[in-house]
Amino acid sequence: MRLKIDFDRLICRSVLDRADRRLLRVPEAGLDAGIDLPLATCPDVLYLPDVLDHGQSLCVADGGVVPLESILDPWTLDFVRAKRQSNPALGFLYRGDFEVAHAEQTVSILGNVFSRNFAHWTEELLKVVVLEAFDAGCHYVLSGLPGFAREFLGLLGIAPQRIVSPETPVVYDAALFTPAVSHENICSHPQVAQLLRHRLLAPLEGRRSAHAPRLWLERGEMVRNGGVTLNREDVHALVRCHGFEVLDMATLPLDQQLLAMRDAEAIAGPHGAQFAHVMFMPPRSKVVECFAPGHVNPSVLQICRLLGHSYHQVVGRSHKIGTQTRVRDLMVDCEHLALVLDDLFGGLSPRVPPVRGAT
Secondary structure (H helix, E strand, O other), X not given: OEEEOOHHHOEEEOOHHHOEEEEEEEHHHOEEEEEEEEEEEEEEEEEEOOOOOOOOOEEEEOOOEEEHHHHOOOHHHHHHHHHHHHOHHHHHOOXXXXXXXXXXXXXXXXXXXXOOOHHHHHHHHHHHHHXXXXXXXXXXXXXXXXXXXXXXXXXXXXXXXXXXXOOOOEEEEEEEEOOOOOOOXXXXXXXXXXXXXXXXXXXXXXXXXXXXXXXXXXOOOXXXXXXXXXXXXXXXXXXXXOOOEEEOHHHXXXXXXXXXXXXXXXXXXXXXXXXXXXXXXXXXXXXXXXXXXXXXXXOOHHHHHHHOOEEEEEEOXXXXXXXXXXXXXXXXXXXXXXXXXXXXXXXXXXXXXXXXXXX
């Protein structure tokens, strides 16, 4: 069949008005009494792969509704529209009518606009653990996502045959939607966070991390959107004086990443998706997140509140804005970082170099 979608007329709203309420009870995760959660079933949901870049997809219900529960924030739909309007090549994608396949499956759509980002993918997993606890038995739809997406689903016990990855538009018989739980409202849904922690960490019981309990989480040079530490040599020398191991989490298998976080007492590093790992640290851990002055966008504050973590920000000096090629790349203020580390761990940091260009 063929369909036509007008992106300018799409709206974002919740579909939970049609939801049934179910009692989620998982005794082994500490949810003995259970929690009451809605679960909505929408018929004939359209999945559109790659509405922007590869792996950035969207779903549409009721002929023109993007469920809030799929994209978590209405701003995301505005972002999609703005990107398509500003890029002629994207504007031609799905312009006019297009061929659509039909699948007689009940699904949960996990491949959404930002799902290819590690941190946002952990938000998708909050949907998965609820559906699995409900024994929904659905298939999971994702397209063009990095390998960690399937790795996570495998750790959660999702069989490969339950994962579908369409490359072209598909209408599914039904799609399931759970509440829009994200890192921005996780304090309102503590049991869901507790369930995700349990499901991912329980299989690792009896194993130990091979890494230090204090970790500086560095971003690799090949990250898509910047955010690398420009003065790495100075920063790494400083944090090593406080017992930190420098680690790029993206170089580790997923189970090793989770083990490292479960056994960590403190993490620090440049802002990035790797900070979603605070979800898997022991309660009351220490977190130090460093930002470029032109991009201060903390996204783990509610997770830190929920788990009782000590959280500190180190923001670069604003006179450095414009001297780097990417606004997210950062010159860590070692003097500020040293003050934070001295306060958290005692002792006195060695003399640190001044920020280059300071007056």
